[in-house]
Amino acid sequence: MYTVTKNTKLISLVLMLTGIFALGYGFIKGAGHHTDEEITHQVQAFADDIQSEVSDETDALDQAPYGSLFNKIEQEFHLHFSQKEILEAQNVDDVVHATIHALHAKSQRPWSSLLVAAIFFLGVSLLSLFFLALQYVAEVGWSVVLKRVLMAVGTFLPYVAVVIFIIILTAGFHLFGNHTYHWMAEGIMNPESANYDAIIAGKEAYLNFGFFFVRALIYFAGWFWALKKLISLSLQEDIDGGVGYYAASKKVSAIFLVFFAISSSMLAWDWIMSIDTHWFSTLFGWYVFSSMFVTALVVIFMLVVHLRNQGQLQLVNDSHIHDLGKFIFAFSIFWTYLWFSQFMLIWYANIPEEVTYYIARFDEYKVPFITALVLNFAVPIVMLMSRDSKRVPGTVIAIGAIVLVGHYLDFFVMIMPGTVGSHWHLGFVEIGTFLGFTGLFIRVVTKKLSSMELTPKNHPMLKESEHFHI
């Protein structure tokens, strides 16, 4: 039996506390209850002050006509404006707009960090469940000794669900400065409102809060059902034996995979793509899926190697390690394939409503955007191509860690441009929130692992897995 060591407990606790501090810091920094009217008023007052202080001629000669006004706002509200925003402001209204945007971004920052981390760990736990179901449906023999690890990783799903529902509900009811989803803004679907957006209003049949919330409920209900069922069938199989439990697991897995095929795409549309409400991409669901799958495989790999080093999972041999390494390699390439397919079509067609997505990323997110591509493609294809490197756990873990950073950045670049725009940071709030999630993940998964036998005793293909050799 695996027992959670004191060190593991301590590390997860420290990480969780870091996460709580980071989120708390983000919320306190973002809090400041200015309404839009108050801000407009304040900026107008500043503009009048400056007008009386400085003569018109010097201001007009200045490259940025509102430079001093921006300066004053930066000091008053503790904001920072980009050079582009300062240069592009044509009148006081533009300055007001920029200020409101910047303040929204500030209160939005902890929410976006939370969503990025939640999507990352949703990927880890959900795709682990997907991988498990795949093993049953494809009647795979080699992976039997890994199945309990897949189950344990899957049990993190409810914790992700709680966070996702908190984000959805606070966004839907406009609480605590959560402006994650632009289409939830007040009056955006109302032709009489100043906020009206005809394109978004045209999507009302799908993008309305009620349906959005119900969809989330349905996804999680379906995933929980499969997770619970597969775990209980496997544990019962340990006691009773026979092939009946395996057949039942196969049936559950087949149903789950059909459900997953639809829900995995829809979760990407709902929780990620709807942030950039005007924009859409037909392969976005698969793109998110591939990113999540690589993440999940790396985490599974790390867990398996950790358990083996702890003296557990003694049936796992180098061939199992090799095969997991192959999966990581293959799906890194698959991710790049989808990344590029999405990019090239949009680049080639050059339709304004589509290219805005990439322009925002190339202009304001160049470093994380390009870094993600390099880490997720160039590093695994060069380092993991040879057979020898995949059979050395240390090598794959080092490369896997790099790939995890790359996929964090990938989710970051999916979510941040549409929520905080040019006012993005990759600082304590973002990284701390992610570390907090990591701590919780380690705690939950190791606890689950210590509660069950790590090798399914009566699995019909256990022998095949034991003698697996390539």
Add this chain to the structure above:
Amino acid sequence: MSKKVIYGIYDDDDVILKAVKDIRAKGLNIDEVYSPFPIHGLDHALGLKPTRLAITSFIYGCTGLFLGMLMMWYMMIEDWPMIIGGKPNFTFVENLPAFIPIGFELTVFFAAHLMVLTYLIRCKLYPGSTETSPDPRTTDDMFLMEVEAHGNEAEIIALIKETGAVEVKEEKIA
């Protein structure tokens, strides 16, 4: 002195795999095994060096990528620049995304075809080549092991019989 080879014929892949291991453990060298299908673990048991086909495949792939890019550069940038979709056509880099699918296809094309050709040539399987198996039954349901003898025929024959061969033959080669 003329050389002699001993052929041990087996009717089961597991038996011949075990026989290969046992005979090699005795310090004898096995020249070749003929089998109607690949036997898992046999190359390792025979002590064969890992194939270098993967390295050639990498080199062929790089060649394909380079030639594909060279072709696109010559056709679309150097010789006859064309404006497609309003894209700038003066530099290679600005058009690179459009060339990646072609580069990818040629990488796969070169790697796959040249790898197959390399394999066939290395296995001496070209038009006009003759069969090398000493017994045609190895293309059906028999497995054959070939051991070269240097005056120790009796020992080898005994050993092969001991490991479960259904038939042992001795032949002189010039």
